[in-house]
């Protein structure tokens with residue numbers, strides 16, 4: 102157990118990473134068939150052993166540069182307290198309308214319970230209804246939990262629990278809420294839309310859409326996963342912060358599913374560089390950019406902007422865009438589909454992304470980033486301190502089929518301040 106709890110603090114997308122929450126994919130990613138993959142929010146079915154090997158490249162690198170936590174360990178640990186165990190199981194069973202399995206769950210040891218809450222609880226075929234049911238699970242597996250980015254977000258010094266747009270991901274938020282409330286590793290206050298009386302069914306907001314660009318600038322995607330009501334909910338919280346804050350809202354297309362979150366078309370790479378999917382962010386299209394300025398607890402201004410990059414420039418963030426997929430439209434579309442724009446920065450100019458997106462990597466290389474293999478970092482063959490700007494590449498033949506990349510698979514709890 103850690104001696105001093107970590108106080109969450111994130112005021113940028115690029116500050117040196119100090120603590121991050123991860124989840125190594127487990128059986129939950131294979132607990133599906135082609136027939137229900139879409140309901141699981143996957144575009145394909147995954148092979149677990151390959152996915153784990155790829156994932157270990159990500160976690161292996163992060164273990165070298167930051168403190169890392171695993172969701173399953175954090176969850177198992179909070180279940181040691183019998184009151185927390187009962188209240189969490191009750192909350193989940195009530196939420197998912199399966200109070201009949203409560204006692205079975207409570208009889209499990211903590212490790213097994215944590216595993217089942219993530220991997221799914223098989224439906225007992227002990228009644229006519231369950232015998233005839235097409236369902237396999239009483240509690241469905243959390244197929245998407247390895248995308249830890251989405252179910253909770255560190256917003257400055259608080260944790261916002263996400264209000265997920267899809268039922269299949271709601272338990273992830275409930276688990277993250279319990280972790281941040283009870284884990285001895287964190288000391289924080291929590292904003293949870295699910296505990297707020299005026300939040301309606303149309304309010305949803307997910308971490309993949311929330312980018313904290315600078316102390317005073319949030320960039321938020323508005324699409325299938327984050328509604329305008331969800332953004333208004335966050336804006337209400339931002340009103341309690343001191344000083345002037347800008348919320349830049351970028352609308353996203355509803356399809357294909359590779360555009361689910363803003364971080365699939367836009368990520369911040371360095372103080373002055375970003376990754377963009379050009380067809381949506383540089384060319385004429387009908388997806389608006391809107392700027393909300395909040396000062397002293399009120400919305401001072403809301404206006405349509407000529408585009409995301411122009412808007413950020415007007416706020417003093419003049420970013421050089423690197424095009425996902427390079428210059429050719431077909432390559433841009435192919436690589437965006439495989440999370441080619443979804444980079445994670447563990448420090449300014451220190452990136453992690455998929456090795457498969459070669460045109461994107463070529464564009465980054467031309468922009469001055471060295472390309473380094475994760476395996477070489479993990480084996481100490483490469484010393485990262487020899488480089489200033491780099492992309493560490495991880496293998497990704499299976500992971501991107503789940504629908505996300507390095508940013509989606511990381512939930513930063515603490516980053517150091519950026520020297521702008």
Ligand SMILES: NC(=[NH2+])NCCC[C@H](N)C(=O)O
Nearest residue numbers: 142248309362503504505509
């Ligand atoms: N931050 C992200 N882009 N996360 C990607 C999540 C993908 C996941 N299959 C979903 O649909 O929810």
